[in-house]
Amino acid sequence: MSSSPAPFQTIRTPDASPRPTKIHADGVKVIYGTKQALHGVSIDIGEKSVTAFIGPSGCGKSTFLRCINRMNDTIVGARVEGKITLDGEDIYNTDLDVVELRARVGMVFQKPNPFPKSIFDNVAYGPRIHGLAKSKADLEEIVVTSLQKASLYNEVKDRLQEPGTGLSGGQQQRLCIARAIAVSPEVILMDEPCSALDPIATAKVEELIDELRTNYTIVIVTHSMQQAARVSQRTAFFHLGHLVEEGPTDHIFTNPLEQRTQDYITGRFG
Amino acid sequence: MGPLWLLALIAGLSLFGFAIGRWKSVALAREGRQPMAARPAHYGSFVLVWTAIPAVIVLILLSIGRPYIADHAVRAHLPDNVLADETNLSLAIANVEQVANGLKTVTPDEMQNIKIGVVTARSVFAKHGVPLAGDVEPYQLAAAISLNAIRATLSDITDVTVSLVTALCLVFAFIRIKPRLRARTAVERVILVLLILASSVAVLTTIGIVLSMLFQALHFFSMVSPANFFLGTVWDPRFAAAGSQESGQFGFLPLAWGTLFISFFAMLVAVPVGLFSAIYMSEYASSRVRSVAKPLLEILAGIPTIVYGFFALTTVGPAIRDYVAVPFGLGTSGNNVITAGLVMGIMLIPYVSSLSDDIITAVPRALRDGSLGLGATRSETVKQVVLPAALPGIVGAILLAASRAIGETMIVVLAAGVAANMSLNPFTEMTTITVKIVNQLTGDLEFTSPQTLVAFALGITLFVATLALNVLALTIVRKYREQYE
Incomplete structure (x- = not known):
């Protein structure tokens, strides 16, 4: 695959009224040791909207997502080539502090991973390390607002001091979203955030994603085509480390231009 | 035949x-x-x-x-x-x-x-x-x-x-x-019996050891009152000539104090060094460094304690006496608590570091990712997420090391001496419970005098103390295990 001679061409359909670009990627390649996981991905991600990455397992969508806040740095032997900019600033620039980047680009993981601390401390974790709160009251306000934004506050307001690990799976995932929001990021990356949740919890998280779109740029990786269709404005289809096609969600799902996209969304492979 | x-x-x-x-x-x-x-x-x-x-x-x-x-x-x-x-x-x-x-x-x-x-x-x-x-x-x-x-x-x-x-x-x-x-069932039943027998050997031996110590210790307490033993501040068993009615004093406190004092210094060395090396190994070291350094560190655990004793006797003890104790007027003996504590601490480093390393590595990657994804640095992640999550297990590792320190004999004999003192000055000679047990049980023995039987009273006290520590450690470790399964 990696030695395919013809340069790969991504099929792009622009929005009718394009949003300003928040994230711009140009020829991003990722190599894990000797295995190349991404073969040059280029995409523009619009501000204050939800972009969904779909594609079969092992297609590189999660790998690309993890490039956007440089989480691949934590994997031994991973190498990233190409260029990604956030508001025009190269995030792989050696001058850039990765810690600062991750404060601007938050992440929610596939499996809910609350810290073994109280609900309050889970949400307060980010603001504390970044010194976002000037006083105790300030911190409390941030925690409460974040929990409210994650539509979790009403369920947990009486037990903020109980461990976050004691919540149900769906609540844990919303706690993780609240934790990410508390740092006031500009971008939230979500790596299959609902794959460990039941349908009711999934519906709540999706509703939440839709609300968050007004303030945050959201990139979500999902295996569920329905979910991509429900929550996203733009969809990108990945296959075998290539970005095959990207465009407005309704366009991708009703009128895909590429055969493989068509096959995937109609369930013929994947 | x-x-x-x-x-x-x-x-x-x-x-x-x-x-x-x-x-x-x-x-x-x-x-x-x-x-x-x-x-x-x-x-x-x-x-x-x-x-x-x-x-x-x-x-x-x-x-x-x-x-x-x-x-x-x-x-x-x-x-x-x-x-x-x-x-x-x-x-x-x-x-x-x-x-x-x-x-x-x-x-x-x-x-x-x-x-x-x-x-x-x-x-x-x-x-x-x-x-x-x-x-x-x-x-x-x-x-x-x-x-x-x-x-x-x-x-x-x-x-x-x-x-x-x-x-x-x-x-x-x-x-x-x-x-x-049904030959298979029959053979497997025999194997099951064999397995049960093998596991009961360990249990029965433990019970046997406890009982044998218990009866001898009770015999001792019929001659010396428990109050004199547990509350006495003077250890002077006096190997009296046979027939003499002089019984000597069997104060347990100087030995207990010596044991605790030496163990305290040992833990003071072993816990920070062991823990820091575990953090380095599990969080920072590249896999190549780790694959070399970890076995090297574990070799320390394989050195017989008597060899550590030589090291204490010929190198550490005299150095501390000549460069610290004598110049500051704190003591004149090459045998002292500090030497024993230092060398024992070095001996315990691999116990703390190896166990803690395993426990820290077992903390799920998802927790680390969650913290890093929020913009925490590696160090913040270790301090605020990984260590708290691993804390119960680390405490278990430390308690296991502590029970080793309490039971250690050879290093103490060579490094801290055999004199039972009760002092706050760590540059004086002191001794521990195990050393005195060896002392009382070497030579020509007669298992009727309090001088020998006291060893069993000491032994069972030590056994109960270390057992309590181990139970505590195991309880903590078990609690930890439940948290992530």
């Missing part, structure tokens, strides 16, 4: 049984009239087990019974005045044994001479290298002759019985091999 020969015979026949059992099952399978219920190896093992186990049990029972019968035979020949003397009876029987051993060496000619009284049995035995304490009494000679005869008979009976049992069982098991025989 001796028991070793019998065991060899049993082993040989059992292996033979395995071979023919297997062969028969293969033959039956080839006939193919009925499907076989188990694999050929199971039929082989079935015959093996059936041949070996009954034979070994019979052999053990006979071996246990033989001395009683021989003893009975000897008593029959002893005159009434010897039998009446309860205290020296066992000595008299031992004397007969001695004569019986001597008789095995003499030739028939010499035997004749002894019987008619031309030479004494003692001189003949001495010629053959069997020394006797006194001359042989006629009744002893008679008893010894009958003892030898009985023994020979018993030995023959054993040989015949065991051989017969082995052969019969072999045949019986071989005949039982049929296609429908």
Whole structure:
């Protein structure tokens, strides 16, 4: 695959009224040791909207997502080539502090991973390390607002001091979203955030994603085509480390231009 | 034949049984009239087990019974005045044994001479290298002759019985091999019993050790009051001459203090160094560094503690005396608490670091990712997420190291000395409970005086203390385990 001679061409359909670009990627390649996981991905991600990455397992969508806040740095032997900019600033620039980047680009993981601390401390974790709160009251306000934004506050307001690990799976995932929001990021990356949740919890998280779109740029990786269709404005289809096609969600799902996209969304492979 | 020969015979026949059992099952399978219920190896093992186990049990029972019968035979020949003397009876029987051993060496000619009284049995035995304490009494000679005869008979009976049992069982098991025989279940049941026996050995031994210590310790407390022992501040057992009523003082507190003081310094060294190296190994070191450094660190755990003792005695102790204690006027001895604590701490580093390393590595990656994804640095992640999550396990590791420190003896003897002191100055000589146990139990012993029995009281106190620590550690570790499963 990696030695395919013809340069790969991504099929792009622009929005009718394009949003300003928040994230711009140009020829991003990722190599894990000797295995190349991404073969040059280029995409523009619009501000204050939800972009969904779909594609079969092992297609590189999660790998690309993890490039956007440089989480691949934590994997031994991973190498990233190409260029990604956030508001025009190269995030792989050696001058850039990765810690600062991750404060601007938050992440929610596939499996809910609350810290073994109280609900309050889970949400307060980010603001504390970044010194976002000037006083105790300030911190409390941030925690409460974040929990409210994650539509979790009403369920947990009486037990903020109980461990976050004691919540149900769906609540844990919303706690993780609240934790990410508390740092006031500009971008939230979500790596299959609902794959460990039941349908009711999934519906709540999706509703939440839709609300968050007004303030945050959201990139979500999902295996569920329905979910991509429900929550996203733009969809990108990945296959075998290539970005095959990207465009407005309704366009991708009703009128895909590429055969493989068509096959995937109609369930013929994947 | 001796028991070793019998065991060899049993082993040989059992292996033979395995071979023919297997062969028969293969033959039956080839006939193919009925499907076989188990694999050929199971039929082989079935015959093996059936041949070996009954034979070994019979052999053990006979071996246990033989001395009683021989003893009975000897008593029959002893005159009434010897039998009446309860205290020296066992000595008299031992004397007969001695004569019986001597008789095995003499030739028939010499035997004749002894019987008619031309030479004494003692001189003949001495010629053959069997020394006797006194001359042989006629009744002893008679008893010894009958003892030898009985023994020979018993030995023959054993040989015949065991051989017969082995052969019969072999045949019986071989005949039982049929296609429908559930050989697999039978063999597996035997293996299960073996497994149960193996695990009960450890449990029973522990119970035995505790009981033996407990009775001796109770004996000690009947002579010295528990209040004097647990609350006494002076350790001076005074190895008094036999018969003297001076009992000495058995104050436990100086030893307990020495143990705690030395362990405290050991933990002061081992915990930070061990923990920091564990954090480095698990969070920062590249896999190449880790693969070299971790085994190197674990080698420390393989060094015998006496070698650490040499190191303390010849290097650390004098250095601390010459460069710290003497210049600051804190002490003049090369044996001191600081030396023992330092060297013991080094010994304990691998226990703390290796266990903590495993525990830290076991903290799920998702937690680290969650923290890093929020913009925390590696160091913040370690301090605020990884360590708190691993804390229960780390505490368990530290407590395990602490119980090692409390039980350590060799380093203390060489590094801190054997003087029981109670002082706050770590540059003085001090000693620990285990060292004193060794002290009280070396030399010519008599398990009736408080001087020796105190060792058991110390031992059981130490046992209870370390057991409590271990239980605490295990409880914490178990709690930790539940958190992530």
